[in-house]
Amino acid sequence: MSTKSKPADASRRRFLKKSTVGTALAAGALNLKLGSSQSEAGDVTKLPKPAFTPFVQALPVPPRLRDAALGCAPGSPEAKLCSKEVWHGIAPEFDPAHPSHHPDWDRKPLRCYEMTYQECIHEWVPGIKTPSLGFNGLVPGPTFRARLGEPMVIRVHNPLDIEASLHHHGAHSPSHSDGHPCFYTLHGETRDYYYPNCVPRNADGSEDWSESPSTMWYHDHGNDVTAHNVAHGLAGFSIFTDPFEEDLIAKNILPAIDGPDGEHAPYDVPMALTDQLLNLDGTISWDPLDHDGRIGNLFCVNGVVQPFMNVERRKYRLRLLGCSLARIYELRLSNNASMLQIGNDSWLLPKPVTVTRITLPPGKRADVIVDFSKLPAGSEIYLENIMEQTDGRKPKGINTRNPIRLVKFKVGGGTVRNDITINANTPLRPHHEIPESEIVATRDFKLGRSNGAWIINGEFYSPFRADADPLVNSAERWNLTNGSGGWEHPVHIHLESHQITKMNGVRPREVWAYKSDVTHLGTNTTAEIQMRFRTFCGPFVFHCHNNNHEDMRMMKQFEVCGKDPVTGAKHPPTLNNEWFSVPEECAGIPHDFIKANPHIFS
Numbered sequence: 001m002s003t004k005s006k007p008a009d010a011s012r013r014r015f016l017k018k019s020t021v022g023t024a025l026a027a028g029a030l031n032l033k034l035g036s037s038q039s040e041a042g043d044v045t046k047l048p049k050p051a052f053t054p055f056v057q058a059l060p061v062p063p064r065l066r067d068a069a070l071g072c073a074p075g076s077p078e079a080k081l082c083s084k085e086v087w088h089g090i091a092p093e094f095d096p097a098h099p100s101h102h103p104d105w106d107r108k109p110l111r112c113y114e115m116t117y118q119e120c121i122h123e124w125v126p127g128i129k130t131p132s133l134g135f136n137g138l139v140p141g142p143t144f145r146a147r148l149g150e151p152m153v154i155r156v157h158n159p160l161d162i163e164a165s166l167h168h169h170g171a172h173s174p175s176h177s178d179g180h181p182c183f184y185t186l187h188g189e190t191r192d193y194y195y196p197n198c199v200p201r202n203a204d205g206s207e208d209w210s211e212s213p214s215t216m217w218y219h220d221h222g223n224d225v226t227a228h229n230v231a232h233g234l235a236g237f238s239i240f241t242d243p244f245e246e247d248l249i250a251k252n253i254l255p256a257i258d259g260p261d262g263e264h265a266p267y268d269v270p271m272a273l274t275d276q277l278l279n280l281d282g283t284i285s286w287d288p289l290d291h292d293g294r295i296g297n298l299f300c301v302n303g304v305v306q307p308f309m310n311v312e313r314r315k316y317r318l319r320l321l322g323c324s325l326a327r328i329y330e331l332r333l334s335n336n337a338s339m340l341q342i343g344n345d346s347w348l349l350p351k352p353v354t355v356t357r358i359t360l361p362p363g364k365r366a367d368v369i370v371d372f373s374k375l376p377a378g379s380e381i382y383l384e385n386i387m388e389q390t391d392g393r394k395p396k397g398i399n400t401r402n403p404i405r406l407v408k409f410k411v412g413g414g415t416v417r418n419d420i421t422i423n424a425n426t427p428l429r430p431h432h433e434i435p436e437s438e439i440v441a442t443r444d445f446k447l448g449r450s451n452g453a454w455i456i457n458g459e460f461y462s463p464f465r466a467d468a469d470p471l472v473n474s475a476e477r478w479n480l481t482n483g484s485g486g487w488e489h490p491v492h493i494h495l496e497s498h499q500i501t502k503m504n505g506v507r508p509r510e511v512w513a514y515k516s517d518v519t520h521l522g523t524n525t526t527a528e529i530q531m532r533f534r535t536f537c538g539p540f541v542f543h544c545h546n547n548n549h550e551d552m553r554m555m556k557q558f559e560v561c562g563k564d565p566v567t568g569a570k571h572p573p574t575l576n577n578e579w580f581s582v583p584e585e586c587a588g589i590p591h592d593f594i595k596a597n598p599h600i601f602s
């Protein structure tokens with residue numbers, strides 16, 4: 001029988017009924033009254049929170065995801081679609097016969113990993129055992145670590161009663177493994193996510209190494225349930241290198257990423273910033289009817305509230321990730337020292353930019369060098385947030401009188417040894433602007449609000465509709481306009497980087513003027529961006545990265561269209577109601593649809 005994602009709908013009803021993972025498990029454990037939900041309370045900063053002493057817990061760094069021996073080989077007959085072991089098979093681009101497959105992808109052996117969506121007990125606050133969700137039971141999940149050009153498969157199991165879709169945020173991935181919100185891995189199912197880990201190719205066939213990413217992340221992206229899943233812990237880092245960045249490390253311009261044990265080295269530190277909200281019984285406060293944007297009152301870094309970090313007198317590379325659902329951070333060091341920002345979102349900048357403040361909306365990353373070498377031993381400084389925000393609408397503004405301290409850095413003694421040599425003039429990565437001559441289309445997207453939910457160009461998101469049909473190997477200009485009054489929207493576009501050329505008619509701030517995968521639209525803001533669409537055809541999405549807005553339909557779908565090999569004509573977008581006309585047991589991957597319309601993924 002055919003279906004329109006029936007299993008997903010059934011699962012959604014169960015999910016809404018439960019609404020908070022494992023509440024029953026923890027309720028009563030602390031013999032306290034249940035906390036009120038966010039929508040009842042208004043200003044969450046005034047809600048009670050568990051008692052704790054800040055800065056007594058060391059900052060944890062997530063472990064690396066280690067190689068795994070998979071039962072059946074990716075792409076083998078046993079692992080094909082709907083096999084018992086791997087329900088959804090693998091991205092069709094894995095097949096060497098597929099038109100998008102490039103021989104380069106087979107030059108290096110395939111790396112294989114395995115990851116499971118798991119319920120876990122996590123201590124966001126020391127001593128408070130909170131039922132949470134973690135990849136392999138960890139919050140944040142284990143870090144992906146890879147080199148460009150070395151393809152990998154991650155076999156993802158979902159034993160949970162949630163609709164899962166793993167998004168590799170910032171990666172250049174095939175449609176099937178990108179984490180499209182409707183390519184589910186449903187309860188009890190497994191999917192092989194195939195990542196070629198390639199850079200796109202230029203028109204002349206050469207590889208565009210300006211596109212190789214450094215600091216990415218991954219998180220669940222299930223349709224309608226992303227906010228719930230991310231709030232409960234389903235996110236992690238993905239850190240890539242290429243020969244350019246490895247050269248910077250070899251020359252001691254940037255610090256090493258890998259320690260001798262293969263885990264993260266001490267001077268390169270990923271930091272995922274989240275604001276958590278707990279009920280007084282220790283469970284996660286989750287309001288399924290909050291579509292404005294979830295704001296918390298516990299400031300966590302790498303999953304723990306207000307940790308400390310011992311640092312040596314030298315420079316550190318901090319990879320800051322805005323992992324909150326709706327909170328927009330304005331970060332500074334408590335001594336107001338300047339930092340060198342070396343990367344924005346997934347990509348290194350052409351050269352460092354000296355900053356004293358960093359704006360970090362949901363989904364964004366800032367890659368910065370902080371210099372502790374001038375500070376005397378025993379100094380204590382903090383990474384602070386000075387943006388006041390009490391609801392999902394938008395921040396109230398900068399408040400320097402009451403900074404929120406996120407991490408305490410405790411500076412050790414000793415002389416400065418073997419410090420990295422980066423300075424404000426160090427070239428990092430070439431950047432090439434997309435020339436005007438490449439732009440073949442301009443599209444306008446206006447973000448707004450309707451009936452308490454979220455629209456783009458007057459429409460709610462539909463997986464059955466292609467809202468844009470860019471041609472593969474072409475470039476377009478998009479005008480993104482925030483037309484929703486007093487709200488802010490960080491817009492994330494999948495597949496490739498985009499270049500912000502103008503914000504309200506002028507060049508954006510320096511750190512946002514190169515490659516981005518999230519463009520933050522403040523109130524009354526129009527961003528002019530340009531973007532290429534390369535390598536992979538098929539459906540991808542762009543959306544507000546306020547995850548509550550995204551789940552309430554502030555998302556659009558673009559289908560990268562191929563060309564007919566004979567006539568050269570562009571294939572029209574083929575998304576329509578056939579999309580889910582597949583056997584019920586295969587819902588989540590439109591296999592028959594691909595077979596009937598092979599060009600959309602070619």
Ligand SMILES: [Cu+2]
Nearest residue numbers: 489544546549
């Ligand atoms: Cu939004």
